[in-house]
Amino acid sequence: MNDYIIEMLNITKEFPGIIANDNITLQLKKGEIHALLGENGAGKSTLMSVLFGLYQPEKGEIRKNGEVVKIKDPNDANALGIGMVHQHFKLVEVFSVLDNIILGVEPATKRLGFLQKAEARRKVMELSERYGLKVDPDALVEDITVGMQQRTEILKMLYRDNEVLIFDEPTAVLTPQEIDELMKIMKGLAAEGKSILFITHKLDEIKAVADRCTVLRKGRYIGTIDVATTSKEEMSEMMVGRKVQLVMEKQPQKLGNSVLSVQNLTVKSKKHGKALVNNVSFNVRRGEITCIAGIDGNGQSELVYALTGLMKTDSGKIYLGDKEITHMSVRERNLSGLSHIPEDRHKHGLVLDYTLENNLVLKRYFDKQFAKNGFLKFSEIRRYADGLIEKYDVRSGQGAVTAARSMSGGNQQKAIIAREIDLGNDLLIAVQPTRGLDVGAIEYIRKELLRQRDSGKAVLLVSLELDEVLEVPDRILVMYEGEIVGELDPRHTTAKELGLYMAGAQRN
Amino acid sequence: MDNKQGKQSLISRLASSEAFLSVAASLICIVIGLLLGTVVLAIINAEHAIGDGLMVIIKSGFKSPRNMGTVLANAAPLIMTGLSVGFAFKTGLFNIGAAGQYTLGAFGALYCAIVLQLPWYLCLLAAMLLGALWGAIPGIFKAYLNINEVITAIMFNWIGLYLVNDIMYGKGQSPMYDLATTKTFSLRKVAKGSMIPSCGMSDMFGKLQSVTIAIFIAIFFAIIVYIVLSKTTFGYELKACGFNKHAAQYAGINDKRNIILSMTIAGALAGVGAGLYYLSTVAEWNPQVSTALPALGFNGISAALLACSNPIGTVFSSLFISYITVGGTKLSTQYYTKEIADVITALIIYLCAFSMLFRNRIRAMLTGKNRRVNVGKGGND
Numbered sequence: 001m002n003d004y005i006i007e008m009l010n011i012t013k014e015f016p017g018i019i020a021n022d023n024i025t026l027q028l029k030k031g032e033i034h035a036l037l038g039e040n041g042a043g044k045s046t047l048m049s050v051l052f053g054l055y056q057p058e059k060g061e062i063r064k065n066g067e068v069v070k071i072k073d074p075n076d077a078n079a080l081g082i083g084m085v086h087q088h089f090k091l092v093e094v095f096s097v098l099d100n101i102i103l104g105v106e107p108a109t110k111r112l113g114f115l116q117k118a119e120a121r122r123k124v125m126e127l128s129e130r131y132g133l134k135v136d137p138d139a140l141v142e143d144i145t146v147g148m149q150q151r152t153e154i155l156k157m158l159y160r161d162n163e164v165l166i167f168d169e170p171t172a173v174l175t176p177q178e179i180d181e182l183m184k185i186m187k188g189l190a191a192e193g194k195s196i197l198f199i200t201h202k203l204d205e206i207k208a209v210a211d212r213c214t215v216l217r218k219g220r221y222i223g224t225i226d227v228a229t230t231s232k233e234e235m236s237e238m239m240v241g242r243k244v245q246l247v248m249e250k251q252p253q254k255l256g257n258s259v260l261s262v263q264n265l266t267v268k269s270k271k272h273g274k275a276l277v278n279n280v281s282f283n284v285r286r287g288e289i290t291c292i293a294g295i296d297g298n299g300q301s302e303l304v305y306a307l308t309g310l311m312k313t314d315s316g317k318i319y320l321g322d323k324e325i326t327h328m329s330v331r332e333r334n335l336s337g338l339s340h341i342p343e344d345r346h347k348h349g350l351v352l353d354y355t356l357e358n359n360l361v362l363k364r365y366f367d368k369q370f371a372k373n374g375f376l377k378f379s380e381i382r383r384y385a386d387g388l389i390e391k392y393d394v395r396s397g398q399g400a401v402t403a404a405r406s407m408s409g410g411n412q413q414k415a416i417i418a419r420e421i422d423l424g425n426d427l428l429i430a431v432q433p434t435r436g437l438d439v440g441a442i443e444y445i446r447k448e449l450l451r452q453r454d455s456g457k458a459v460l461l462v463s464l465e466l467d468e469v470l471e472v473p474d475r476i477l478v479m480y481e482g483e484i485v486g487e488l489d490p491r492h493t494t495a496k497e498l499g500l501y502m503a504g505a506q507r508n
Numbered sequence: 509m510d511n512k513q514g515k516q517s518l519i520s521r522l523a524s525s526e527a528f529l530s531v532a533a534s535l536i537c538i539v540i541g542l543l544l545g546t547v548v549l550a551i552i553n554a555e556h557a558i559g560d561g562l563m564v565i566i567k568s569g570f571k572s573p574r575n576m577g578t579v580l581a582n583a584a585p586l587i588m589t590g591l592s593v594g595f596a597f598k599t600g601l602f603n604i605g606a607a608g609q610y611t612l613g614a615f616g617a618l619y620c621a622i623v624l625q626l627p628w629y630l631c632l633l634a635a636m637l638l639g640a641l642w643g644a645i646p647g648i649f650k651a652y653l654n655i656n657e658v659i660t661a662i663m664f665n666w667i668g669l670y671l672v673n674d675i676m677y678g679k680g681q682s683p684m685y686d687l688a689t690t691k692t693f694s695l696r697k698v699a700k701g702s703m704i705p706s707c708g709m710s711d712m713f714g715k716l717q718s719v720t721i722a723i724f725i726a727i728f729f730a731i732i733v734y735i736v737l738s739k740t741t742f743g744y745e746l747k748a749c750g751f752n753k754h755a756a757q758y759a760g761i762n763d764k765r766n767i768i769l770s771m772t773i774a775g776a777l778a779g780v781g782a783g784l785y786y787l788s789t790v791a792e793w794n795p796q797v798s799t800a801l802p803a804l805g806f807n808g809i810s811a812a813l814l815a816c817s818n819p820i821g822t823v824f825s826s827l828f829i830s831y832i833t834v835g836g837t838k839l840s841t842q843y844y845t846k847e848i849a850d851v852i853t854a855l856i857i858y859l860c861a862f863s864m865l866f867r868n869r870i871r872a873m874l875t876g877k878n879r880r881v882n883v884g885k886g887g888n889d
C-alpha cells in the first residue's frame with residue numbers, strides 16, 4: 001500500500017533548555033539512500049537516536065511498513081532490523097574487532113552456551129569480503145585506526161542482518177579513499193534492498209549517493225528534496241538559511257620569521273621500535289598555513305603528539321621561536337605559545353563530564369584572570385565563557401553550564417576551536433579542525449584559520465581531506481610512512497598529483 | 509494557573525538538579541536496604557523481625573544520650589575514612605588502602621601520646637603525616653611505574669598492620685604496651701593531656717567520655733575537602749584527571765603529580781580518622797589480636813559510595829552507618845547477632861550500585877515521560 005519502510009511522524013524531542021526535534025517528519029523508502037542534512041545541533045543525531053530507541057520522543061509516532069511500532073531501547077530497534085553507526089563509535093576498546101562485532105549476539109552452542117567463534121568469524125569474514133570492509137578480526141579496537149573502527153561498526157550492523165541502516169556522519173573520520181569506498185558500499189547495500197539513512201555535512205557525498213534528502217534547521221523540518229534535481233547551493237541555502245561561500249579569498253601572504261622549526265625529528269613506536277615519524281624536518285613561518293597531508297596512519301598523529309608534548313621524541317629537535325621545546329612539558333609548551341586543536345575531541349579535547357565553561361578554560365583556569373590564590377573565580381569564568389560562546393556561536397541547551405557530553409558533535413568541536421584560538425598563541429596546530437562541521441561552520445573555521453595567518457600567526461594544519469588540503473594552506477607537506485615525501489604548492493598542484501604522493505607512488 | 513506553572517518549574521528544576529537526584533537516590537537505597545534487611549531478619553527469626561529487629565536498629569541510636577554519643581564518636585573516624593576514599597574516587601583512584609593508612613595513623617597518634625606525651629593536636633598531626641606517607645606510596649607506584657594503586661595499597665595495608673603491631677607490642681617490652689590489659693596503655697590513665705578535649709560534649713551525652721569535639725573536627729575536614737574539590741584550581745585539576753586523564757594531560761595538567769597528591773591527601777584524611785578515634789579513647793589498640801585490618805578503613809568505602817563521593821554527603825552517610833551500627837549492637841543476642849547491622853549496611857551499599865538507575869527513574873517520574881537511557885561512554889550522538 002505504501003512504499004515507506006520507516007516513517008517518523010511529527011516527532012518532538014526536548015532536552016533541558018532546548019527542543020532538539022520540533023515536530024519533524026521523515027519518511028524512508030525501501031531501498032533508498034536518504035540523506036539528512038542540517039547544521040551542527042540541528043537535531044539530526046537526536047532524531048536518529050529516537051529511531052534507534054535511545055531516546056523516547058515526547059510526541060509523534062514511528063511506523064515500520066505502515067504499522068505503528070514502539071521502540072523503547074536499541075534491542076527493540078535491533079529486533080525491527082534497525083541498526084546504527086554512531087557519530088562517536090561505541091566499541092569496547094579492549095575487545096578484539098571480532099568480539100565487538102558479535103557482542104550481544106554471540107553464537108553459542110545450544111546446550112552449554114560455549115562460544116562458537118569459528119562460525120562467527122566465518123560470517124564476519126564473508127561479509128567483510130563481500131562489501132570490501134577490510135578489518136583485522138583479531139586486532140584490539142584500541143590499536144586500530146578510526147577507519148577500521150568504523151568498518152567494524154558497519155560489520156556489526158550487517159552481522160545482525162539489519163535492513164534499515166543509520167549512518168551518523170560516517171565520513172567525518174574517513175580518508176578520501178575510504179570515503180569513496182564507503183559510498184560504493186552504501187550503494188551496494190541499497191541495491192540489495194537495504195534502506196539507508198545517511199547523515200553528512202558534505203554535499204558532494206549527498207550528490208554522489210543519496211536519492212532524497214531531508215533538511216533540518218534548528219530542530220525544525222525544512223523540507224525533503226529530490227537530490228538529482230536540486231543543486232548543492234540550493235541545499236546549503238536550505239540548511240543554513242543563507243548563501244555559503246566555501247572557496248576562500250586569500251589575502252596576499254606576508255611571511256615572517258619561523259615560529260615552528262622541526263629538525264630531524266624521530267618518534268619510535270613503543271611496541272615494536274619502528275620509526276613512526278622518521279627524521280622529519282620542516283619550518284612553519286609567521287603568516288603561513290602549512291598543511292601536513294597524507295593518508296590516515298602515516299605518522300601525522302604521532303608527529304603532532306611529539307610537537308605538543310603528548311609523546312616523547314626519540315631524537316631530533318623542536319623549536320618554538322628561538323626556544324627549544326623538545327623536552328618541555330605540555331604545560332610549558334602551551335605557555336610558550338602553542339595552541340592545539342586535537343584530532344580526537346573526546347579523548348583529548350574535552351572533559352566530557354565538565355560543563356562547557358569549565359572546558360573553555362581548560363588551558364587557562366590557573367591564569368590570574370580566572371584564579372586567585374588557588375581559588376577559581378567563577379564569575380570571571382562565566383563571563384569569559386559567555387563571551388566565547390557568543391563570539392564563536394557555540395550552541396547548546398543551557399549555555400555555559402551545559403554538560404559538554406550533551407552537546408552536539410559539531411558544537412563540541414566549535415568549543416575547542418574557540419578555546420584554542422582565543423589563547424592567542426603564535427602557533428596553532430589544528431588537526432582535522434573541520435571534521436564533523438556543517439558547511440556554515442566550516443566556512444567559519446577556515447576563515448578563522450586564514451585570519452590567524454593574516455594576523456601573523458603560524459598555522460600547522462593536519463588534514464585528511466583533499467579539498468581542505470588544496471583550498472586552505474599556503475604550502476603542503478605530504479607524509480608517507482612517517483617521512484615527508486614531498487612539498488607541494490597548492491596553487492600549482494592537482495588532487496591527482498597529491499594523491500600520488502599520498503599513496504607513496506611519488507616523492508621529491 | 510500561575511501556581512501550576514510555579515509547581516511545574518519547581519519539578520523540572522528538581523529533575524535537572526544533580527544534587528537532588530543524588531540525595532533522593534541514596535534515600536531510596538537506604539529504604540530498600542532496610543526493607544531487605546527486615547527480610548533477612550525475618551528469615552533468621554520471623555517472629556521478632558520487626559519489634560526486636562528492625563525497630564531496635566532504627567530506634568536505638570536515638571534512645572538514650574549515651575547511644576547518641578556512641579553514634580557521634582564512631583561517626584567521626586568514619587567520616588574521615590569516607591572522605592579519604594571519596595577524595596581519591598574524584599581523581600579516578602580507588603583508595604582501598606584507607607585501612608592501612610588508618611593503621612599508621614593510629615600508631616602515630618598513640619606513639620606521640622603515650623611515649624612522647626605530646627598535646628592532642630600534635631598527636632593528630634602525627635597521625636595525619638603517617639597516614640599521608642602510607643597513602644603516598646601507592647600513589648608513587650601508580651604515577652611512575654603504572655602499577656595499579658589497588659594492588660599496592662592492599663599490600664601496604666598488611667605491611668602497615670604487622671609493622672605497627674610489632675612496634676606497639678615489642679615482645680611485650682614496648683613502652684606503649686600495657687601488660688595488664690594486653691592493649692596499648694589507656695590514654696585516660698597515662699596521657700590525659702593527649703586526649704581530644706570534650707568541651708562539654710561528654711556531659712551532653714550521658715557522661716560518655718569518648719564523645720569529644722572529634723565530630724566537629726571531622727565535619728571541619730569535610731568542609732575543607734568540599735572547598736578544595738569544588739572551589740580551587742587544585743580541585744579542578746584533580747577532577748579533570750579523574751574524569752578524563754587524556755584530556756588532563758592534553759591540557760598540561762601534571763597527572764603524575766596529581767595522582768601522588770591525591771593519594772597522599774587521601775592517606776592523610778584516613779590517618780586523621782585514626783587519630784580522632786584513638787585520641788578520643790573510644791578504644792585502645794590491641795596489637796596481638798589486631799590481625800585483621802581495621803574495619804573503619806573499609807567502611808569508609810561504604811560511606812563514600814553511599815554519598816556518591818560528595819564530602820558533605822559523606823558526613824551524613826557516615827552518621828547514618830554509624831547510627832545503624834549502634835542499633836545493631838543493641839539487638840537482643842537472644843534473637844540476633846550484632847553483625848546483622850553490617851548485613852543491612854552491605855545491602856544498602858549494594859543497592860547504591862543501582863543508584864544511577866534510581867536517578868533516572870526519579871527523573872522520569874518527575875518529568876512524566878522523558879526516559880533517558882545512558883549508553884556507554886562517548887556522548888549523546
Ligand SMILES: Nc1ncnc2c1ncn2[C@@H]1O[C@H](COP(=O)(O)OP(=O)(O)OP(=O)(O)O)[C@@H](O)[C@H]1O
Nearest residue numbers: 015020040041042043044045046406407408409410
Ligand atoms: N542528551 C542530551 N542532553 C541535553 N541536550 C542534548 C542531548 N543530546 C543533544 N542535545 C542537544 O540537542 C541539540 C541537537 O543535538 P544533535 O546532537 O541532535 O545535533 P546534530 O544535528 O547531530 O549536530 P552535529 O552535526 O553537530 O552532530 C543540541 O543543541 C544538543 O546540545
Ligand SMILES: [Mg+2]
Nearest residue numbers: 045087409889
Ligand atoms: Mg550529530
